[in-house]
Amino acid sequence: MSHLRPDIVERARELVSLYPEPRSALIPLCHLAQEQDGWLRPEAMEEIAALVGITAAEVRGTATFYDMLHTEPVGTYLVSICTNIACLLGGAEELLAHAEARLGVHAGGTTPDGRFTLEDAECLADCDRTPCVTVNHRYVGGLSIEELDALLDDLAAGRRSDEIPPHGTLVRVRRNGGLRVPLAQLAAERAAMAEAQADRARAAKDEEAAQAGAAGGSQGSEGRGTA
Amino acid sequence: MAVTDAPRIVTARMGFKDSHTLDRFLSTGGYDGLRKALSMTPEEVAAQVDAASLLGRGGAGFPAGRKWSMLRKDPVTYLVVNGDESEPATFKDHLLVERDPHQLVEGVLIAAYALQVTQAFIYLRGEFAFGLERLTQALNEAYDYGAVGQDIFGSGFSIDVVVHPGAGAYICGEETALLESLEGKRGFPRIKPPFFPAAIGLYGQPTVVNNVETMSNLPWIVLHGGAAFAALGEGRSTGTRLFALSGHVKRPGTYEVEMVKTTFRDLVYAPVYGGGVRGDREVKAFVPGGVSAPWFGPGQLDLPLGQDEVGNAGSMLGSGAITVMDASTCMVRAAWRITKFFARESCGQCTPCREGSGWLERVLRRIEHGGGREEDLELLLDASDNISPGLQWPPQQTTICVLGPSIPSSIHSAIDMFRDEFLVHIKEGRCPVA
Structure with a gap:
């Protein structure tokens, strides 16, 4: 039986998928757990650990470094x-x-x-x-x-709840775009683009060299042709 | 008063109530810079930024173009935007994120294209809950509009941008600590060398880390050209810059001013900026660039707001946070509070910073509370010297990062400028001011 609510787990999985390495989602997931409980319950830390592939001790060890992450209950x-x-x-x-x-x-x-x-x-x-x-x-x-x-x-008296959400709620806006582009594809695109650029640069250089050659010694006399 | 007619580059839309919306953004030239950048080669875009000689707006003031040129070639590289604005009294990125989030997104996309990175991250301090919502909303709109994601504006260029919340730790503004934090770890700075982000950054891959304000300047630079930006300001300090003015002024706020052509006095006294000191009292001292910076006195008010000008005078423009303290300020209390901040925020890796900050804080606290000893001033300077040998500017350091050597700045300044005030606290157990 999961401690984190199904909707929280779903959002957690979405967040994990945004990063090249799951552990990067640790802090966002801690914020999510606090959105549910107000603080980081041990059970929540266990589940976060499983979601990002580290131990609960590592979650606690990281969370206690940050002022906004609470390992004790916090007021409303x-x-x-x-x-x-x-x-x-x-x-x-x-x-x-x-x-x-x-x-x-x-x-x-x-x-x-x-x-x-x-x-x-x-x-x-x-x-x-x-x-x-x-x-x-x-x-x-x-x-x-x-x-x-x-x-x-x-x-x-419970007033102003419209402008102040419950404790632990960090971001009320959910991301609706993202990771439509697999990283491997991006890396391949970048590599192809870099190669094309290198080709262009080589071509430009060749052309320059050809022009310099055509211009004969006049360029060299300006100190460029000696090397 | 020198209020120049330089254009407003990053705050141009701030007059509109709906400056954060896509509609307003598009009706005021939004994403035109990105379209233009995509019509150029990545090298041409980078060359414009280089020509602008845009100095990084985060604190260290390193030229953005040069930083970009240092990115190690690799199929997988990253761009990380530093929005962990936590240097006390700095509140300019806060404004940019909440009031013009699309401008930031556009800047990030331009940089991502120029650098040809694989993925981009915007790390915002967790306390910016509203800013995180505004930025996430803007990013959602930008995805739907086709400005982010697959094949942007049909250019063939694709990039994904992730908004990442921090969770409250000043040290994560230090770029290598920020990368650790983004990897889901404690924000422990990495030692440089070898961990210069441009060589070994996020997940061990080459990474450029740039500040929010630096990014927000890019759409204008691409649209108007680097030369137009470089024509503003003077010397190495080109363009305009945001200054966060706080403390005892009549009109605290964030002001965009032309660099070098404007002075501290202009910023504090001009009616359109600070409007003078509250109660028309005298300036007793001011912090010129965040609490890591040594203080200045009234004698330095006429210094121009330029990186080298302030650096040569023994301090720094740092994060662009200027805090004015008037004649009613207790300087022992001010130095104590700043030191308490560093003691709380030291990450604890390096002994001089971890132990030194706490020790300094306790000595300052006892002076402030009437329990000071005659030898305390020398003790404060001696302990400071152990963190930053020689107490010189720019500071030497005995620590992995510059948080340590930032601690002595205010202590050294306060004792130097207001020794008599400390002595009254120590000898008479009272504050001569309050």
Whole structure:
């Protein structure tokens, strides 16, 4: 009995097929598993391992390297507050302290009801709107303390679910094109094209040499013919 | 104020609300550059990029044309686009991906054709969830339109492009770490030599790694010619470039400006750019090119935005991220926060970086929190010297990649420029500014 849902497995297989080597799909597959469970359950890591042809230990060993991949449960809403330099200058430390007090957890912690996980994030690359806040990796703008309070109220009441998908959902758009061209065919095409180019270059060179020969010593006197 | 009349090359469509759609793209010259490129030979396309002398826009500023020429000949080669924008205070690729994804796709296709690669990948940082959706949508449209995939526009050229999400790791912006990550592994940088991507890259095959902004310039360069691009800017710094302006300015944002003809002062004070410092306070210091770069003071505001000009002055334009700190900024706190970032993001392979970053962070933290010691400043410089011997610019390194030698930049700058401020923290246990 598969832990990952059939639709997730189907998408996983599609993703694996996009890459020359299956292991390349590891991170995308981890995102998919998180879309189902919110975090990487051991059973999910086992199945990902099988899908890309490595061991579950290798999946875990890789996943723990990355901040967005969670090997422990994460709240319904992952609230990330950037405190890096641009946001620091914009009051991020004060905003984070307020969020910690309001949610009753330190950065990195999850509220007892499992609703919110608070994160002291590194730069999220939205530095003209500070302090930068994301919820489930969706930008919600640079927020004042009052605006953050309003946002947390909204989330707690289940509002704004239209703009903020469930935690773990990375990409809602599915790829509809892809790998219509087998790599072996492409490599053969490239090789043929390179050969044709080499032929053209040789022909051009021959022609140049012939012209140089026809022009006699005048080219040589300009220093080209000595070699 | 020098605001030149240079054309907007990569932000031309940003005025439109629907700049990300295929309709808008096509009605504003979209995919014309690709069509033109396909009518030329791959060498002719590469020659135009070479003539443009387009410097890579990711951080290192290596000429794109030269990088391309170094690609080892092999039947299987790859193009990988670096969209792992994570250098703190850099948010230009974010804009390009979300607001003009088709322009990026077109640039990637032009490069793929010029280089005759087998497959192309666009690696976007995982935190760009919305950008990933926009780019995937654009790629879907491009496939349906016939701009990607089999026999593009009937040219006989075929290529597949894959959008690949990262999962949160600064180090994956380093090109060899990015390739490891794209292979489904931890983002550990590879040692160079021998692992120069152009020789041994993705899956051991020759690979070109280019930044998102570098790619986004290609449609314009092909349409208007490399010479037109090279006519903008000055010296080695040609064309326009995106600068991400943040911190204590009235109008933070991403601005496309002509290189060299514009100065830091123009960018910070011109009404169409930064509009001046908030509260009309003085600039105390600024980071000129991402937090890996040594800081500048008000005395350097008149430096031109050019790669060599800034390099010769002892720092770098790096990722194009300029962060302004006004008189109210505590420089101990700023240096501490930047160092904390490096300590968190060090991949852990090399001892000087892994251990050094954590040590430096703890010493800075205790100074900031009133527990500093007299000898701490020398300790900070000594530990920094162990990561980057001589604390010179450009930096020496004792590590596999340049994350390590980037750590001392802000520490060295802060102590050099604001030693008295550190001493007040240490001797009096308080901040003289805040």
